[in-house]
Structures are given as structure tokens and as C-alpha cells.
Amino acid sequence: MARPRKNKRSSQQVGRLAVAGDGFRAWSRHHGYSFFSSLGELIRRPVSAGMTVVVLGLALTLPLGLFLVVGQISQLTQGIDRFNGLSVFLETSVTEDEAIRLSSELSTWSEILAVDPISPAEGLTEALGHLGVAGTGFGPEDNPLPWVLEVSPAMEANLEALSKRLMEETAIEQVIVDLAWLARLDLLIHLGERVVYVVGVLLMLAFLFVIAHSIRMEVHHRRHQIEVMALVGATPAFIRRPFLYSGFWFGVSAAILALVFVVLAGWGVSAPLRGLADSYQISLALNAPSVSASLGLILGMGCLGILGAWVAVSQQLSGAWPRD
Amino acid sequence: MIQFDRVAKQYPGTGLALSDVSFTLERGQMAFLTGHSGAGKSTLLKLIALLERPTRGQVLFDGRNVAKLSTRHVPYLRRQIGVIFQDHRLLSDQRVFDNVALPLVIAGVSYTEIKRRVRAALDKVGLLEKERLYPHMLSGGEQQRVGIARAIIAKPAVLLADEPTGNLDPELSAQLMQFFVNLNELGVTVLVASHDVDLIARLNQPVWVLKEGQLTHG
Ligand SMILES: Nc1ncnc2c1ncn2[C@@H]1O[C@H](COP(=O)(O)OP(=O)(O)OP(=O)(O)O)[C@@H](O)[C@H]1O
Ligand SMILES: [Mg+2]
Numbered sequence: 001m002a003r004p005r006k007n008k009r010s011s012q013q014v015g016r017l018a019v020a021g022d023g024f025r026a027w028s029r030h031h032g033y034s035f036f037s038s039l040g041e042l043i044r045r046p047v048s049a050g051m052t053v054v055v056l057g058l059a060l061t062l063p064l065g066l067f068l069v070v071g072q073i074s075q076l077t078q079g080i081d082r083f084n085g086l087s088v089f090l091e092t093s094v095t096e097d098e099a100i101r102l103s104s105e106l107s108t109w110s111e112i113l114a115v116d117p118i119s120p121a122e123g124l125t126e127a128l129g130h131l132g133v134a135g136t137g138f139g140p141e142d143n144p145l146p147w148v149l150e151v152s153p154a155m156e157a158n159l160e161a162l163s164k165r166l167m168e169e170t171a172i173e174q175v176i177v178d179l180a181w182l183a184r185l186d187l188l189i190h191l192g193e194r195v196v197y198v199v200g201v202l203l204m205l206a207f208l209f210v211i212a213h214s215i216r217m218e219v220h221h222r223r224h225q226i227e228v229m230a231l232v233g234a235t236p237a238f239i240r241r242p243f244l245y246s247g248f249w250f251g252v253s254a255a256i257l258a259l260v261f262v263v264l265a266g267w268g269v270s271a272p273l274r275g276l277a278d279s280y281q282i283s284l285a286l287n288a289p290s291v292s293a294s295l296g297l298i299l300g301m302g303c304l305g306i307l308g309a310w311v312a313v314s315q316q317l318s319g320a321w322p323r324d
Numbered sequence: 325m326i327q328f329d330r331v332a333k334q335y336p337g338t339g340l341a342l343s344d345v346s347f348t349l350e351r352g353q354m355a356f357l358t359g360h361s362g363a364g365k366s367t368l369l370k371l372i373a374l375l376e377r378p379t380r381g382q383v384l385f386d387g388r389n390v391a392k393l394s395t396r397h398v399p400y401l402r403r404q405i406g407v408i409f410q411d412h413r414l415l416s417d418q419r420v421f422d423n424v425a426l427p428l429v430i431a432g433v434s435y436t437e438i439k440r441r442v443r444a445a446l447d448k449v450g451l452l453e454k455e456r457l458y459p460h461m462l463s464g465g466e467q468q469r470v471g472i473a474r475a476i477i478a479k480p481a482v483l484l485a486d487e488p489t490g491n492l493d494p495e496l497s498a499q500l501m502q503f504f505v506n507l508n509e510l511g512v513t514v515l516v517a518s519h520d521v522d523l524i525a526r527l528n529q530p531v532w533v534l535k536e537g538q539l540t541h542g
Pocket of ligand 2: 365366367410486487
């Protein structure tokens with residue numbers, strides 16, 4: 001201990017320390033330190049950190065899953081809009097030749113994309129198939145069905161105007177557009193989207209508070225350490241930073257976990273969902289969110305984590321700061 | 325460097341710890357502070373490092389009234405002062421190395437530099453081979469020496485030591501006090517609070533005595 005002569009340089013360096021590490025390099029070193037010390041803190045207490053992350057992940061999974069489901073359904077109805085055109089029922093007296101002629105005439109209309117004539121026989125088979133009584137020996141002579149033209153309207157066509165115009169054709173008995181059904185579905189989807197937003201906002205708040213609470217506990221737990229750091233000259237920003245990083249890590253890992261949960265849930269429901277989709281001859285699957293959406297979610301939750309940590313630390317530090 | 329002008333300190337709920345203290349410690353000067361237990365030695369040191377605020381009077385550091393210092397500037401004042409605490413104040417969840425490194429980390433010094441200086445400081449206090457241990461694995465005297473290494477690592481202009489020899493044997497105590505004297509010879513302003521009157525008497529430095537809240541220059 002008593003070899004002070006080796007310490008000659010200290011007199012010149014005295015007092016220079018206050019500015020020794022200013023500037024960008026010091027700043028980046030501080031961040032490096034905070035980065036690793038926050039990770040170290042999480043790893044040092046894996047159980048509590050892990051539980052927090054799981055809770056956060058679950059809180060995120062619900063709105064995320066709902067969001068994806070609603071997104072899928074609304075995409076699906078756009079498909080329905082296009083395919084489920086108009087069913088044009090012709091008079092029963094109309095013959096095959098007349099039906100075909102009418103259908104090719106209709107397909108020249110600008111509001112119409114395509115016309116698919118369905119003969120009474122085809123219609124019957126399909127109907128019986130749906131009823132599960134196919135092949136019970138109805139002959140063509142007993143067939144009560146008329147010719148039906150499945151009309152796919154052009155994308156920009158006004159369905160109501162189109163159906164009015166079709167009704168003016170003498171050969172056409174009836175035009176069925178289930179507009180009400182579509183409108184109702186649209187409303188339902190709209191409602192679903194609203195529900196997702198409301199649930200999402202509520203769970204985001206829960207997310208924020210869970211993070212804030214965890215960081216608060218962390219700050220409380222490290223009160224003594226914080227005080228010591230302050231005693232040797234740490235700025236509030238320096239003390240706060242590792243906690244902000246912790247919040248960031250909480251947010252990021254919770255988002256990743258939620259994505260994993262959603263993908264797993266997607267697998268879980270994929271078989272029955274495919275069965276359902278097949279029965280409607282549509283493609284329906286709980287797709288995982290896109291890469292960019294996932295990254296956005298992860299980053300967004302990271303930022304939310306920082307925000308939660310900020311709230312917690314600022315509120316706690318003012319109390320923990322030694323008598324200033 | 326440090327000037328007290330009729331300083332009084334009263335803790336909430338107790339009597340006056342300091343009632344009327346005035347002194348000047350010039351830059352590069354050294355002094356010892358004694359007084360019986362509870363005389364207010366720790367309180368006096370804490371007022372300098374802004375760990376406490378005076379109830380009355382003025383504490384000047386480098387000519388500036390520390391009471392007027394905004395909270396934002398307090399950390400920078402503290403970085404100019406190395407404090408050896410009576411109760412060590414180590415980070416219990418960090419290794420000896422990281423404890424000593426803390427002031428340099430706060431100052432944003434590069435890691436290679438930190439490594440070099442921490443090793444040098446630990447070598448100086450004879451704890452180089454314990455750098456990977458946690459404070460609770462050390463004896464009281466060893467913890468004390470970690471605190472000493474931390475206090476001097478950043479080469480502060482002022483060194484305040486509160487009972488630095490409290491846990492050390494006589495030989496180590498004498499060495500440490502001599503070390504402070506040598507630091508002072510290198511230009512560091514040093515103020516040491518200690519009970520060890522006999523040891524202090526041998527060092528040929530001014531001794532101030534705190535008694536009944538007042539300071540007498542011995
Ligand atoms: N945080 C505190 N809150 C209330 N009273 C305090 C506080 N710190 C110290 N005191 C009181 O102030 C007086 C002086 O205490 P201080 O610690 O300065 O004495 P000291 O000279 O350092 O004693 P020792 O030699 O035992 O370390 C004591 O009477 C003590 O009760
Ligand atoms: Mg004391």
C-alpha cells in the first residue's frame with residue numbers, strides 16, 4: 001500500500017477527470033454499459049424476469065391473434081364480394097339454346113365480368129349433393145329447376161343498378177343479390193375490428209403497467225445500489241438507462257413470445273379451420289403476421305417497454321435520490 | 325478548496341449534529357478530523373460531498389456555494405471528490421473489480437483504460453488477487469480497502485475519508501495514513517476523520533477536533 005512514489009502522475013491528472021470522458025465515445029460506452037448491465041440483471045433473475053415476459057407475452061397474444069383473425073375474415077369477404085355475384089334465375093320455359101344465347105349476350109355488358117350458365121341438371125345435382133342425397137334417381141323430366149346464370153359483376157359495378165337492368169330482360173324471372181347479407185357481414189367485421197382495437201388498447205395499457213410494475217420492483221430492489229452509484233457521481237440519466245434497457249428487453253421478448261404463441265395457435269386450429277374452409281371452397285388459414293409486421297410489433301413493444309420503464313424509474317428515482 | 329461558514333446541521337427529529345462550524349481547507353492541504361463518536365464527523369464530510377444539505381450557513385466548494393448547485397450539477401461535484409465511507413458502501417451484487425471501476429464507468433472511460441487503472445489501484449491496496457470476488461466474501465478490512473481503491477481510482481481533487489482505518493490492524497492503518505499523506509504531497513486535498521488519535525499525532529498534520537457541534541483547531 002505504501003508505494004506512493006510510483007504514483008507521480010496523479011498530481012497532474014487531478015481535476016481533469018470531470019471532462020475525461022466527455023463526448024460521443026463516453027456516451028456510447030455508457031450505453032454499452034447499460035445494455036450489458038440490463039441484460040445481466042435480467043439473466044441474474046431469470047425466474048421473475050421470465051414470469052414477467054410470459055405474462056406480457058400472453059397479454060399481447062390475445063389482441064394479436066384477434067387482429068389476425070379479423071384481418072383474415074375481412075380479406076375473405078372481399079373474396080366473397082367478387083365471386084358471389086348475382087344468381088340470375090331464368091323463366092322455366094327458357095330452353096338451353098336461349099339460355100346460352102342470353103348468357104353470351106350478358107357477358108358483353110361492361111358491368112359484367114363473366115357469366116356461368118348452370119343447367120337445371122347441374123343445379124339439381126349440386127343441390128342434392130349439398131343435401132347429402134345425391135343419386136336418389138330424380139330424372140331430368142322431374143327437374144323443377146330453371147336455368148340459372150351465375151353472373152360475376154365487374155369490380156366497379158353497382159350491384160343494385162345491375163340487378164335492375166337484368167330484371168328488364170323478359171327471359172329473366174328473378175335476380176338474387178344477397179346484399180343485405182354482405183352488408184351485415186361488413187358490419188360484423190367492422191365491429192370485430194373495433195373490438196380488436198378496444199381489447200388491444202386495454203391490453204397495451206396492461207402491458208405498459210406490467211412493465212412499469214416490474215421495473216418499479218427492480219428499482220426498489222436495487223435502491224441501495226442506486227444510492228451508491230449516485231454517491232460516486234452517477235447522473236440520474238446514467239442510473240435510469242439500464243432500467244430503460246430492461247424495459248426494452250421486456251417489450252421485445254414479450255413481442256417475440258406473443259408471435260410464437262400466435263404461430264402455435266395457428267397450427268393448433270389449422271386442421272379444423274381447413275375443414276371449415278374446404279366446405280366453403282375458400283382458403284382460410286390463421287396466417288402468421290408478415291416479417292415486417294412482426295418486426296414492427298417487436299420494435300413497437302420495445303418502445304412501449306421503454307416508456308413503461310421511464311414512468312416507473314422517474315417516479316421511483318425522485319424518492320431514491322439521496323437528499324438533494 | 326473547501327470552506328465552511330458558520331454551518332449548522334440538524335437532522336429531522338434529533339438535536340443539532342453540527343451547531344456552528346467554520347473552517348477553510350486550502351487546495352492541496354491536508355487535515356485530520358477527530359471527536360468522540362456522534363460528534364458529527366461523518367455529518368461534516370457528508371455536507372462536503374452534498375450527501376446532506378446544511379441547515380444553516382454556507383458550504384463552499386472551490387469558491388461555489390454548494391447549496392446553490394442545482395441537482396443536475398451535483399453528480400459532477402461528486403466526481404471531483406473521492407469518498408471513503410465509514411460503512412464502505414460497496415455494490416453487493418458486483419465483483420470487487422466492478423466496484424472499483426464504477427467511478428470510471430460513470431466517467432465514460434474506455435474499458436482497456438479501466439482495466440489498467442483498476443488493476444493498478446487494487447494492486448496498491450493489496451487486493452489484486454481478489455478482484456473476482458464479491459464484497460461479502462471479503463473481511464471488513466478488505467472491504468474497506470476496496471472502498472479506498474474506488475475512492476482514489478478516478479484521481480479526484482479531494483479525498484474525504486471517514487474512519488478509513490476502522491477495520492484495519494495497526495500496521496495497515498499506519499501504512500494507509502502514510503499513503504494519504506503521500507497522496508496529499510502529490511497535490512490532492514485530503515480530509516480524514518478518525519478516532520485514532522495516537523496515529524494521527526505522529527503524522528505531523530493539522531488536527532481538528534469536533535466537540536459539541538463546534539470545531540476547534542488543535
Ligand atoms: N441520517 C441521520 N438521521 C438522523 N440523525 C442522524 C443521522 N446521521 C447522523 N445523525 C445524528 O447526528 C449526530 C452526528 O452523527 P455523525 O454520524 O456525524 O457522528 P460521527 O462523529 O461520525 O460518529 P462516529 O464516530 O460514531 O462515526 C449523531 O448524534 C447522530 O445521531
Ligand atoms: Mg461517523
